[in-house]
Amino acid sequence: MSFSLFWRRGITEQIIPERSGTAFRLSKGETLVVIDPRGEQVADLLAFDAGDIREVISSGRTFDYAETIYLTKGHKLYSNRSNVLLEIVEDSVGRHDFLLTPCSVDTFDHFYPALDRHRGCFGNLAAALESYGVTPDMIPTAFNCFMNVPVDGDTGKLRVLPPISKAGDHISFRAHRDLIIGLTACSAPDSNGGSFKPIAYRIER
């Protein structure tokens, strides 16, 4: 790695602290690299068309066209209007989830009644995306980077297991449109192997 590349990465990599979220613009042709710095940490990802935020990533459309629920390098994330918003161009993990909605205060009431309530990824995404005009009811199922949700093919039973991602693993998405991105470091205990860690990301132009 050249010094200039190292330096460039050094100034552009951003950290999302544990149990928080952020939002930012990603231009057409840019690549978003989402990194799990310590391992076993989920990051919920949302993408809205910057020109019309009513257009947003759709798990249903994406599964339909990919013909699988396990998405990795080469798969495209489609919108509710069947347009490609993001394409997975690198993936060092190979296991992510697009079935489950962002964890929320209701998730904590349901699964973790003995723990302190937390607004979760849903609340973090809603807060981060508010300045872009996104309201809570506009938030769909997120693409959950590194989330490990195996599904029994016969019974349909699903489980939430610790991520298989190791420290430094990453997944990269190329933008096919100008987008508004929402991204979190997930707050739910079971999704993250029982501990909360940061998420890192960078934008490559």
Ligand SMILES: [Zn+2]
């Ligand atoms: Zn979460």
